[in-house]
Amino acid sequence: MFRHILGHLTEGPVTEPAPEPGIDALAELGLRVRAAAQARLGRSLSIREVDAGSCNGCELEIHALNNPIYDLDRFGLRFVASPRHADVLLVTGPVTRNMEEALRRTWDATPEPKWVIAAGACAIDGGIFAGSYAVTGGVDAVIPVDLRIPGCPPRPVELLEGLLALLEVSGG
Amino acid sequence: MVMVFSGDQPLHRVLAGLGERVEGHRPFPRFRLHRADWRSMVDELSANRWTLLGLWGEPRTVHVALRADMTGEVAVASMDCTTGGFPSLSTVRPSAIRLERAVQDLYGLVAEGLTDPRPWLDHGTWGTARPLGTAPEPRGTAGQPEPYPVLPVEGHGLHQIPVGPVHAGIIEPGHFRFTANGETVVRLEERLGYVHKGIEGLMAGRPVAEAARLAARISGDSTVAHSLAFARAVEAALGLEPPPRAVWLRALMAELERIANHLGDIGAIANDAAFAFLLAELSQLRERVLRTADACFGHRLMMDRVVPGGVAVDLPEDGARRLLALVDELRRRFPPLVRVYDGKASLQDRTVSTGQVAMGLANRFGAGGFVGRASGRGQDARRSPSYPPYDDLEFEIPVTTEGDVNARVWIRIREVEQSLSLVEQIVKRMPGVPRSQDGSTPLPLAPLPQGSDAGAGEGMALVEGFRGEILTWVRLEPGGTVGRCHPRDPSWFQWPLLEAAIEGNIVADFPLCNKSFNCSYSGHDL
Numbered sequence: 001m002f003r004h005i006l007g008h009l010t011e012g013p014v015t016e017p018a019p020e021p022g023i024d025a026l027a028e029l030g031l032r033v034r035a036a037a038q039a040r041l042g043r044s045l046s047i048r049e050v051d052a053g054s055c056n057g058c059e060l061e062i063h064a065l066n067n068p069i070y071d072l073d074r075f076g077l078r079f080v081a082s083p084r085h086a087d088v089l090l091v092t093g094p095v096t097r098n099m100e101e102a103l104r105r106t107w108d109a110t111p112e113p114k115w116v117i118a119a120g121a122c123a124i125d126g127g128i129f130a131g132s133y134a135v136t137g138g139v140d141a142v143i144p145v146d147l148r149i150p151g152c153p154p155r156p157v158e159l160l161e162g163l164l165a166l167l168e169v170s171g172g
Numbered sequence: 173m174v175m176v177f178s179g180d181q182p183l184h185r186v187l188a189g190l191g192e193r194v195e196g197h198r199p200f201p202r203f204r205l206h207r208a209d210w211r212s213m214v215d216e217l218s219a220n221r222w223t224l225l226g227l228w229g230e231p232r233t234v235h236v237a238l239r240a241d242m243t244g245e246v247a248v249a250s251m252d253c254t255t256g257g258f259p260s261l262s263t264v265r266p267s268a269i270r271l272e273r274a275v276q277d278l279y280g281l282v283a284e285g286l287t288d289p290r291p292w293l294d295h296g297t298w299g300t301a302r303p304l305g306t307a308p309e310p311r312g313t314a315g316q317p318e319p320y321p322v323l324p325v326e327g328h329g330l331h332q333i334p335v336g337p338v339h340a341g342i343i344e345p346g347h348f349r350f351t352a353n354g355e356t357v358v359r360l361e362e363r364l365g366y367v368h369k370g371i372e373g374l375m376a377g378r379p380v381a382e383a384a385r386l387a388a389r390i391s392g393d394s395t396v397a398h399s400l401a402f403a404r405a406v407e408a409a410l411g412l413e414p415p416p417r418a419v420w421l422r423a424l425m426a427e428l429e430r431i432a433n434h435l436g437d438i439g440a441i442a443n444d445a446a447f448a449f450l451l452a453e454l455s456q457l458r459e460r461v462l463r464t465a466d467a468c469f470g471h472r473l474m475m476d477r478v479v480p481g482g483v484a485v486d487l488p489e490d491g492a493r494r495l496l497a498l499v500d501e502l503r504r505r506f507p508p509l510v511r512v513y514d515g516k517a518s519l520q521d522r523t524v525s526t527g528q529v530a531m532g533l534a535n536r537f538g539a540g541g542f543v544g545r546a547s548g549r550g551q552d553a554r555r556s557p558s559y560p561p562y563d564d565l566e567f568e569i570p571v572t573t574e575g576d577v578n579a580r581v582w583i584r585i586r587e588v589e590q591s592l593s594l595v596e597q598i599v600k601r602m603p604g605v606p607r608s609q610d611g612s613t614p615l616p617l618a619p620l621p622q623g624s625d626a627g628a629g630e631g632m633a634l635v636e637g638f639r640g641e642i643l644t645w646v647r648l649e650p651g652g653t654v655g656r657c658h659p660r661d662p663s664w665f666q667w668p669l670l671e672a673a674i675e676g677n678i679v680a681d682f683p684l685c686n687k688s689f690n691c692s693y694s695g696h697d698l
Contacts, residue, residue: 056391057392063436097299097314128386129371
């Protein structure tokens with residue numbers, strides 16, 4: 001183990017350079033977030049992930065953001081355990097009827113100012129599950145959405161682009 | 173050597189004696205039973221050690237899939253619920269309890285004598301009762317959950333800890349109700365169904381290709397395995413043979429999926445014991461697997477790559493080279509990390525003897541995958557009933573009997589090694605790319621019969637995902653649509669054992685136990 005660590009010290013980090021912020025995501029976010037965020041937040045954003053009915057594919061890729069290759073922490077973005085500590089709710093899944101109230105309560109528990117990201121095709125409009133008796137049909141059917149990151153699931157780089165876009169605008 | 177097992181009777185013969193065989197159900201026989209015969213079957217279940225493989229409903233019919241583990245015989249028994257119900261299996265097979273609760277919720281078929289009749293998937297939020305039954309009825313207000321009676325607990329000094337559905341980590345939602353005496357858990361009660369999306373309802377009436385996309389999204393970490401189970405069930409129903417190269421490419425993807433998930437799991441288990449080093453290292457290896465999958469198949473999780481009839485993509489020119497390089501790299505980088513896991517007393521202190529599952533319990537619930545194999549149950553669908561190309565490949569199925577978190581880690585370690593060998597064998601021995609006369613290379617994909625050519629049929633498949641055995645049953649209607657599909661994730665028979673595993677452990681060891689099981693919420697809730 002210590003040989004491992006020594007190796008990492010001499011070889012340099014495995015972390016890859018950050019991607020350029022997504023142009024589309026930036027445009028979608030707009031001025032609304034900037035005005036609210038500039039004064040109140042530094043660069044550091046805390047994210048609470050909420051699975052509202054995903055197949056778990058999105059979670060796998062969100063997990064990957066924490067591996068040393070993507071290393072989300074270096075951007076001042078980190079995942080927190082409670083919505084009370086969060087600035088951003090990163091929501092996946094088509095929002096099942098059985099998760100509707102839990103999602104709403106999580107949003108209520110998140111202090112202002114707060115932003116909501118709908119990550120993945122299902123979170124945007126219900127995706128392949130739209131029309132089911134058990135599904136509301138997307139995050140914005142339950143809570144307001146500020147940013148949408150498409151993909152099934154979005155690749156870690158795409159998630160990072162979306163998050164960076166949010167950060168650059170909200171950080172000023 | 174001839175081994176004689178006393179006790180169990182031949183499954184097919186018993187069912188054939190009880191009911192009549194249904195034509196067009198492949199490859200395993202299906203028998204239609206009358207009510208009295210179904211009761212006799214329940215009696216036979218108490219006398220024989222047949223494993224319950226699945227239990228699912230249709231608007232008027234209930235089906236059960238059984239296996240005689242000793243002989244490998246698999247069969248389906250069905251009963252038309254003319255009176256709206258069927259005699260419950262729960263008294264002789266506790267693994268049937270949650271499946272029967274789900275059948276009640278979705279189809280309104282009453283499991284008579286069910287030992288736990290509370291709703292399971294239905295939280296009262298759908299705005300409709302029995303949504304897939306013959307007569308769905310409006311009920312409650314959509315989105316407003318009804319109160320759920322958790323099991324009563326009485327005793328001195330007990331307190332309850334409710335957790336979820338929104339958990340602290342980046343994981344799926346579910347509710348855990350712990351009853352603890354001091355730090356020790358005396359009971360865990362799970363409540364699931366939060367991610368029920370109505371997949372079975374969405375599949376009904378859809379063309380096969382659309383239903384396949386739903387199957388790929390039953391559980392994202394097992395997208396290859398669920399797609400394969402669906403594809404094999406459809407192909408069985410149609411009597412369709414996928415091209416040989418497709419069969420090998422599917423196994424290649426399935427083994428890559430197994431390696432990626434096991435690497436992630438081993439790291440995450442160590443991380444839940446506050447040993448972040450292994451997560452940091454193993455998540456890099458996992459990323460290498462996903463990137464290789466992306467380069468070879470155009471998707472990191474290989475979603476929608478296995479389709480009924482064959483595969484949707486073939487390897488690129490440099491695919492074989494990339495895959496062999498991946499095998500080499502993992503064989504170089506993985507063993508030192510295994511030695512780190514094995515050599516850290518502080519880590520072993522957390523994993524050894526934690527969250528034990530007894531072999532008898534694993535057998536009783538028919539638990540597969542690393543949960544079963546860590547508790548002495550060596551069932552693996554790649555071996556029995558087996559399916560190509562595994563009958564042509566060399567591999568071992570690791571089994572151990574300790575049944576603790578450590579054992580479930582070691583099963584994963586050994587399976588990574590086996591799967592690396594399988595990937596290497598597949599890449600080296602796979603049938604070549606077929607070339608047509610004009611020099612083009614068509615995809616290894618047999619076309620599905622379309623329109624009026626598409627006959628009806630019923631098919632069932634058993635496929636080994638990284639978690640264990642997936643059962644998928646499908647009925648195709650004339651014209652090539654799905655009449656009914658039931659995918660049964662291995663988690664159905666593992667979740668109940670987690671309740672047993674945590675008993676007597678401290679609350680702080682729950683994340684460790686839970687991660688060592690890594691049951692699917694989405695695959696279970698559907």
